[in-house]
Amino acid sequence: MPETNRRILLARRPKGAPVPEDFRFEEAPLPELAEGEVLVRHRFLSLDPYQRGRMDDARSYAKPVEIGGVMECQAVGQVAASRDARFKDGDWVLGGFGWQTHSARPGKALIAIDPQDAAPSTALGVLGMPGLTAWVGLKDIGEPKQGETLVVSAASGAVGQVVGQLGKIAGCRVVGIAGGARKCAYLMDELGFDAAVDHKGDLGAQLDAACPGGVDVYWENVGGAVQAAVFPRFNNFGRMVMCGMIAQYNTAAGADAVGAAPGPNLGPVVRKRLRIQGFIVGDTGWKRYAEFRAELLGHIAAGRLRYREDIVQGLDAAPDAFIGLLQGRNFGKLLVALD
Amino acid sequence: MPETNRRILLARRPKGAPVPEDFRFEEAPLPELAEGEVLVRHRFLSLDPYQRGRMDDARSYAKPVEIGGVMECQAVGQVAASRDARFKDGDWVLGGFGWQTHSARPGKALIAIDPQDAAPSTALGVLGMPGLTAWVGLKDIGEPKQGETLVVSAASGAVGQVVGQLGKIAGCRVVGIAGGARKCAYLMDELGFDAAVDHKGDLGAQLDAACPGGVDVYWENVGGAVQAAVFPRFNNFGRMVMCGMIAQYNTAAGADAVGAAPGPNLGPVVRKRLRIQGFIVGDTGWKRYAEFRAELLGHIAAGRLRYREDIVQGLDAAPDAFIGLLQGRNFGKLLVALD
Numbered sequence: 276m277p278e279t280n281r282r283i284l285l286a287r288r289p290k291g292a293p294v295p296e297d298f299r300f301e302e303a304p305l306p307e308l309a310e311g312e313v314l315v316r317h318r319f320l321s322l323d324p325y326q327r328g329r330m331d332d333a334r335s336y337a338k339p340v341e342i343g344g345v346m347e348c349q350a351v352g353q354v355a356a357s358r359d360a361r362f363k364d365g366d367w368v369l370g371g372f373g374w375q376t377h378s379a380r381p382g383k384a385l386i387a388i389d390p391q392d393a394a395p396s397t398a399l400g401v402l403g404m405p406g407l408t409a410w411v412g413l414k415d416i417g418e419p420k421q422g423e424t425l426v427v428s429a430a431s432g433a434v435g436q437v438v439g440q441l442g443k444i445a446g447c448r449v450v451g452i453a454g455g456a457r458k459c460a461y462l463m464d465e466l467g468f469d470a471a472v473d474h475k476g477d478l479g480a481q482l483d484a485a486c487p488g489g490v491d492v493y494w495e496n497v498g499g500a501v502q503a504a505v506f507p508r509f510n511n512f513g514r515m516v517m518c519g520m521i522a523q524y525n526t527a528a529g530a531d532a533v534g535a536a537p538g539p540n541l542g543p544v545v546r547k548r549l550r551i552q553g554f555i556v557g558d559t560g561w562k563r564y565a566e567f568r569a570e571l572l573g574h575i576a577a578g579r580l581r582y583r584e585d586i587v588q589g590l591d592a593a594p595d596a597f598i599g600l601l602q603g604r605n606f607g608k609l610l611v612a613l614d
Numbered sequence: 615m616p617e618t619n620r621r622i623l624l625a626r627r628p629k630g631a632p633v634p635e636d637f638r639f640e641e642a643p644l645p646e647l648a649e650g651e652v653l654v655r656h657r658f659l660s661l662d663p664y665q666r667g668r669m670d671d672a673r674s675y676a677k678p679v680e681i682g683g684v685m686e687c688q689a690v691g692q693v694a695a696s697r698d699a700r701f702k703d704g705d706w707v708l709g710g711f712g713w714q715t716h717s718a719r720p721g722k723a724l725i726a727i728d729p730q731d732a733a734p735s736t737a738l739g740v741l742g743m744p745g746l747t748a749w750v751g752l753k754d755i756g757e758p759k760q761g762e763t764l765v766v767s768a769a770s771g772a773v774g775q776v777v778g779q780l781g782k783i784a785g786c787r788v789v790g791i792a793g794g795a796r797k798c799a800y801l802m803d804e805l806g807f808d809a810a811v812d813h814k815g816d817l818g819a820q821l822d823a824a825c826p827g828g829v830d831v832y833w834e835n836v837g838g839a840v841q842a843a844v845f846p847r848f849n850n851f852g853r854m855v856m857c858g859m860i861a862q863y864n865t866a867a868g869a870d871a872v873g874a875a876p877g878p879n880l881g882p883v884v885r886k887r888l889r890i891q892g893f894i895v896g897d898t899g900w901k902r903y904a905e906f907r908a909e910l911l912g913h914i915a916a917g918r919l920r921y922r923e924d925i926v927q928g929l930d931a932a933p934d935a936f937i938g939l940l941q942g943r944n945f946g947k948l949l950v951a952l953d
Contacts, residue, residue: 336850336885498880511675517883537876541837544856544892546675551890553883 280305281590282375285340289330292525292601297330298346298594306379308358313382317352317372320590320611321399322597323433324496327524336555346374346593349404351388351395362387367395369403374593376613392572400608401575401582402568405433408518408556410567412494413441415559416516416552421446423491424510426482428501430468431458431583433608434518437571438494439468440580447492450485452478452501454603461606466581478504489513498522499536506539509549517553525601583607589614619644620929621714624679628669631864631940636669637685637933645718647697652721656691656711659929659950660738661936662772663835666863675894685713685932688743690727690734701726708737713932715952731911739947740914740921741907744772747857747895749906751833752780754898755855755891760785762830763849765821767840769807770797770922772947773857776910777833778807779919786831789824791817791840793942800945804920817843828852837861838875845878848886856892864940922946928953 279302286299308314329340329347340347350372354362359382362368367388372378388398400406417438419425425442429435430451439462442449451462452472459471470485472478474497482490482504489510495502498520509515523535543549560567574580585607587596593611600609618641625638647653668679668686679686689711693701698721701707706727711717727737739745756777758764764781768774769790778801781788790801791811798810809824811817813836821829821843828849834841837859848854862874882888899906913919924946926935932950939948 495880502880517880517888519884520881523879523881535879535881538878538880539876540862540874541834541841541856541877541890542859542862542874544890545858545894546892548675548892548894548897549856549890550892551880551883551888553885553887553889555884555887558887 278305278377279303280375280377282373283346283590283593284343285330285346287342288332289327289525293327293330293594293598295594295598300591305377308356308379311359311381311383312379313354313359313362313368313385314356314377314379315352315368315370315372315385316355317350317376317378317613319351319396319399319586320372320374320593320613321349321403322593322600322605322609322611323348323405324519324521324524324600326597327521327601336557347371348374349399351398352378357382359383369398374590374611376590393575396584396586396610397582399610400433400584401437401580402571404556404560405608406437406571406582407560407564407567409434409437409441410571411556411560411563412516412518412554413438413445413492416550416554417442417492417494417514419445419447419492422448424448424450424486424488425492425494426450426452426472426486426490426505427494427496428452428474428505429496429521429603430462430471431606432496435494435496436466436582436607437580440466440574442492443467444574444579448486448488450482452497452505458606461583465583474501482508492516494518496521503539507543509543509547511547513547513549515549515551517551521601584610586610586612588612617644617716618642619714619716621712622685622929622932623682624669624685626681627671628666628864632666632669632933632937634933634937639930644716647695647718650698650720650722651718652693652698652701652707652724653695653716653718654691654707654709654711654724655694656689656715656717656952658690658735658738658925659711659713659932659952660688660742661932661939661944661948661950662687662744663858663860663863663939665936666860666940675896686710687713688738690737691717696721698722706734708742713929713950715929732914735923735925735949736921738949739772739923740776740919741910743895743899744947745776745910746899746903746906747773748776748780749910750895750899750902751855751857751893752777752784752831755889755893756781756831756833756853758784758786758831761787763787763789763825763827764831764833765789765791765811765825765829765844766833766835767791767813767844768835768860768942769801769810770945771835774833774835775805775921775946776919779805779913781831782806783913783918787825787827789821791836791844797945800922804922813840821847831855833857835860842878846882848882848888850886852886852888854888854890856890860940923949925949925951927951 368385499522764786838861
């Protein structure tokens with residue numbers, strides 16, 4: 276029996292939090308290869324919060340997935356057939372392959388991965404888009420300095436864990452915000468953070484204890500109550516790196532957040548000379564990928580940078596894992612492993 | 615009869631909008647000069663919104679005025695007696711002299727003004743703190759580029775009028791927001807703005823008409839309803855220069871704006887890669903004063919930069935003029951002329 280391509284389509288646009296019925300499974304024949312194309316058998320799919328935005332038909336920085344279209348994601352896989360002389364069977368490659376088991380792509384659209392450098396799955400996490408996001412946002416906006424206090428929300432997630440460790444490397448006091456005792460213990464015991472704040476507890480009191488000198492850099496992954504608690508604790512010249520506001524991805528009325536809960540009064544931005552700045556890694560990040568990768572490989576080799584992956588098995592598990600990601604159920608970089 | 619020093623003290627901390635009873639007049643003998651000191655007879659006092667903040671006992675970037683202390687302001691005046699060889703009678707000087715007719719200061723604390731360059735009153739306006747504020751904020755944060763749309767609130771005021779004209783010089787489409795038809799006509803007819811928005815009318819509809827290509831730079835002097843109307847109209851990579859939020863100076867519960875009306879939901883900051891940044895001119899501005907002054911004198915001489923002063927006569931008029939400033943009653947840079 277020939278292999279087929281199993282894939283997950285967007286069945287309909289979610290109302291609020293996605294539910295399993297928003298996704299649809301489909302089997303299709305393996306694609307025929309045109310000259311110059313490569314067939315990739317996917318090994319790891321990356322599930323990331325931004326994919327929630329692609330499910331809405333709202334104006335955003337990227338086009339939405341069409342109804343009936345394959346859900347978008349980055350993935351790593353191995354070449355299963357090649358009509359591009361640069362790739363041979365078994366080579367590891369990275370690309371925007373989508374929630375499916377196979378894809379055919381022009382060889383020139385693929386990024387080769389050397390499995391000797393690091394495990395191929397890291398190309399989706401610490402050495403991939405999430406790690407690059409952390410690195411670019413800290414370098415360009417956060418600018419953490421020796422002795423400053425850096426607070427990171429969703430701190431055990433794919434981006435947050437890298438942000439916090441890069442903050443430690445820069446000499447900051449690093450405070451991670453995460454959900455539950457297990458994640459908080461991980462931040463302290465495994466990643467070497469200086470303090471952990473459980474957002475399921477009293478945020479204000481915990482932040483006061485964790486940040487006796489106030490907050491210089493806040494990495495925003497979350498929004499909502501966490502943002503409201505951190506914002507008044509900024510020191511003069513504080514920087515707020517706006518990476519995401521996952522707390523409202525399922526609730527805001529579109530990407531413009533029309534009808535979403537209001538934010539902080541901006542009066543203190545003047546008095547404290549705050550900078551609140553958003554960014555999208557795709558704008559400038561990939562042009563600087565080589566520098567990023569070399570730097571992070573060095574940190575990993577030296578034992579200064581650890582990472583945690585949360586791997587679910589099989590394509591069938593993807594929708595539920597993604598639904599859980601938006602609720603903070605994952606613990607580390609969320610991946611779907613395919614056989 | 616020897617001259618005396620008439621001065622205005624802070625009688626009590628205002629509750630909300632200042633009222634005349636918050637101020638107290640006092641006469642005192644002219645100060646005796648110590649060696650190295652200079653007696654200055656004030657000719658123009660500068661009234662500026664930031665002085666409202668000094669009346670509160672809240673944590674801010676500067677110390678509050680004490681109850682019974684002289685209200686703070688910058689002023690220009692002429693030397694009336696000197697025990698510093700660098701200054702002689704009649705010389706024009708600038709300093710933080712306060713709401714009073716005379717002051718004695720160490721010569722080294724005075725800034726000499728050349729009345730041949732420009733009228734001495736301009737050292738409090740277009741060539742002084744307000745002009746420097748406009749110049750620093752645009753250079754460091756606004757970064758207006760040819761063809762972009764710059765929106766400035768309180769556009770006919772001391773800072774706003776300079777912001778808008780520097781925006782025109784940078785090649786922007788400049789839209790000014792001001793209160794009433796007379797101020798709006800001034801922006802168009804005298805300052806050459808591209809459009810004027812009357813904040814007493816329908817802000818959203820007027821902004822849509824005035825900014826068909828969206829907003830790239832917003833100069834925030836005001837906050838409140840004006841901020842709420844401009845914020846959703848930002849283009850990608852928009853910059854919001856946070857200079858002040860005068861709409862809440864009389865209402866916010868202190869400088870931290872605790873209890874003040876909330877601000878915009880910050881979701882679009884990520885998607886649109888916005889930068890919201892506050893500044894205080896005193897942080898870096900005065901170090902760059904020479905460059906600023908040379909540049910602006912050039913613009914004035916070339917007819918590219920105009921300015922309007924709103925001058926009230928006599929120290930007695932100061933409290934009411936200041937109360938009016940916080941309501942937008944002034945029209946141009948507000949000064950108190952003393953005999």
